[in-house]
Amino acid sequence: MRGFRNVAVVGAGTMGAAIAQHFLMKGLQVHLADANQAGLARGQGLVAASLDEAVARRLLDADGRAATLARLHPTTDLADLAGVDLVVEAVFEDLDVKRALFAQLEGIVRTDCVLATNTSSFRVGDVAAGLAHPGRVLGTHYFYHAAKNKLVELIAGERTDAALLAEVEAFYAGLGKTPIRTADAPGFAVNRFFVPWLNEAVRVYAEGLGSIPTIDAVARAAFGVGMGPFALMNATGVPIAQHAAEGLAAKLGDFYAPAPRLIAQVAARQDWNLDDHASVHGGQEQPEAIRERLLAAALGCAAALVSEGVCSATDTDLGARSGLRWPRGPFELMAAIGQDAIAGMVGALFGRYGLPLPTVPFASRTPIALDWVQTEVHGDSGVIVFNLPDRMNALGEAVMAQLDAAWTRLEADPAVRRVFLCG
Structure with missing residues (x-):
C-alpha cells in the first residue's frame, strides 16, 4: 500500500484551510495552493488562528505550533505540486472550474498521484469527465470544521479504481477520521437527509405551525441535538442551505427544492431571528405536527438513499453521529420510535410530492439491521x-x-x- 506523506490542498478558503490543518496536525507535508496571494494569505491566517486556539486550549504547545506551520508550503503555482502523493481540491462549487483544474493537474502531478474532489454539489464522475486517467479520481467530502469533524465521505466515480479507494479509506482511518463509502449520487449520504431536515423546518415555519424558537426546541428534543435547524443555518450560513437544496432538487425533484421562505431569507441577506416567538400566521403552536414533519423529512430521505443503494444503513447512521453529532442516527432513531409510526409520517409528507414510500424498510417491511x-x-x-x-x-x-x-x-x-x- 502506498504512503500519502506529501499532500496538497487546492483552494485556501475556509474548507481548504481546515483540510490542510488536519493534514498538518497529523505530521504530513502540506502544499496549500490558491489562485492568488490574497486568498493564500487568508488561508494561512485561518490555519494559524486555529493553531493559536489549540495552544490556548493546551492541545498544542508553542514548539508544536511552530513545527506544524513549518510543514505548510503555500504556493500560487500549481507546478509546485509535481511531487505530491495526493491532491484534495477545495475550490468553489463550479463544475467547469473543477474540471479545468483537474485537467491542469493531470499535466503536472505524477501518474500515481491521487486526485480528490471535496465537491458537495456534483457527481465525482462529472468532475472526472474528459480526464486521461479518471481511475485515480475520487470524492473526499469533508464536513465543517474539517480539521475537527471526524467524518469524511468517500465517493467512487464510475471509473474510480476500487483498490485505490480502499487505500484512501485506510489512509483516512489512520489519520483518525471516520470514513464512510457512498455511491456517486446527489447529496451522497449525510446531506441527502440533513439538508431536507433544514428545509422542512423552514416550510413548517412558513405554514405557521410554530415559531422559530419552538421549531428549534422541538428539533432538539426529537433528535437529541444541541442546536436546532434555524440555529444551525445561522452558524453555517443561511445561503449554504439554499445552495445545497437547489443542488439536490436539480437531480431529485421538487421535494428537495428550497422553500420560498428560505429563498426570501437569503435574498434579504439576513440570519434567522432565533428570538422571534411569533409564528408566521400568528396561529397556535403545534409541536407534535412539527416533530412529525421533521422526523419524516430526515428519516424518509435516509430510507430513500439506503433503498437506492447509496449507502448502507449502518454507515448512514455512523455519518449522522460522526458528522452531525446526532446521538442516534436515522435508523437507530427509527427503531426507537417505531418503524410503523415513522412509515405513517413519511407517507403523509412524501405523498404531498408524489414520492413513493421508500422500499427499505417501509414498503418491504424489512427490519433494519445495524452492523456494529x-x-x-x-x-x-x-x-x-x-x-x-x-x-x-x-x-x-x-x-x-x-x-x-x-x-x-x-x-x-x-x-x-x-x-x-x-x-
Missing part, C-alpha cells in the same frame, strides 16, 4: 471489526450479541487459523 460488529477474512486470518468509532462503553446487549455471532462465524470457517479484534 463486522467480520472479514484475509487468507487464513479472520478479523472482527467494531464499527462504533464514535462511542465509548459500546459493549451493550446488541453489540455483544453481534460479537458472539461474528466469533461463531469465524470459528466455523476451517480456513481461519487466527482471529484479530480491532476498531
Whole structure:
C-alpha cells in the first residue's frame, strides 16, 4: 500500500484551510495552493488562528505550533505540486472550474498521484469527465470544521479504481477520521437527509405551525441535538442551505427544492431571528405536527438513499453521529420510535410530492439491521471489526450479541487459523 506523506490542498478558503490543518496536525507535508496571494494569505491566517486556539486550549504547545506551520508550503503555482502523493481540491462549487483544474493537474502531478474532489454539489464522475486517467479520481467530502469533524465521505466515480479507494479509506482511518463509502449520487449520504431536515423546518415555519424558537426546541428534543435547524443555518450560513437544496432538487425533484421562505431569507441577506416567538400566521403552536414533519423529512430521505443503494444503513447512521453529532442516527432513531409510526409520517409528507414510500424498510417491511460488529477474512486470518468509532462503553446487549455471532462465524470457517479484534 502506498504512503500519502506529501499532500496538497487546492483552494485556501475556509474548507481548504481546515483540510490542510488536519493534514498538518497529523505530521504530513502540506502544499496549500490558491489562485492568488490574497486568498493564500487568508488561508494561512485561518490555519494559524486555529493553531493559536489549540495552544490556548493546551492541545498544542508553542514548539508544536511552530513545527506544524513549518510543514505548510503555500504556493500560487500549481507546478509546485509535481511531487505530491495526493491532491484534495477545495475550490468553489463550479463544475467547469473543477474540471479545468483537474485537467491542469493531470499535466503536472505524477501518474500515481491521487486526485480528490471535496465537491458537495456534483457527481465525482462529472468532475472526472474528459480526464486521461479518471481511475485515480475520487470524492473526499469533508464536513465543517474539517480539521475537527471526524467524518469524511468517500465517493467512487464510475471509473474510480476500487483498490485505490480502499487505500484512501485506510489512509483516512489512520489519520483518525471516520470514513464512510457512498455511491456517486446527489447529496451522497449525510446531506441527502440533513439538508431536507433544514428545509422542512423552514416550510413548517412558513405554514405557521410554530415559531422559530419552538421549531428549534422541538428539533432538539426529537433528535437529541444541541442546536436546532434555524440555529444551525445561522452558524453555517443561511445561503449554504439554499445552495445545497437547489443542488439536490436539480437531480431529485421538487421535494428537495428550497422553500420560498428560505429563498426570501437569503435574498434579504439576513440570519434567522432565533428570538422571534411569533409564528408566521400568528396561529397556535403545534409541536407534535412539527416533530412529525421533521422526523419524516430526515428519516424518509435516509430510507430513500439506503433503498437506492447509496449507502448502507449502518454507515448512514455512523455519518449522522460522526458528522452531525446526532446521538442516534436515522435508523437507530427509527427503531426507537417505531418503524410503523415513522412509515405513517413519511407517507403523509412524501405523498404531498408524489414520492413513493421508500422500499427499505417501509414498503418491504424489512427490519433494519445495524452492523456494529463486522467480520472479514484475509487468507487464513479472520478479523472482527467494531464499527462504533464514535462511542465509548459500546459493549451493550446488541453489540455483544453481534460479537458472539461474528466469533461463531469465524470459528466455523476451517480456513481461519487466527482471529484479530480491532476498531
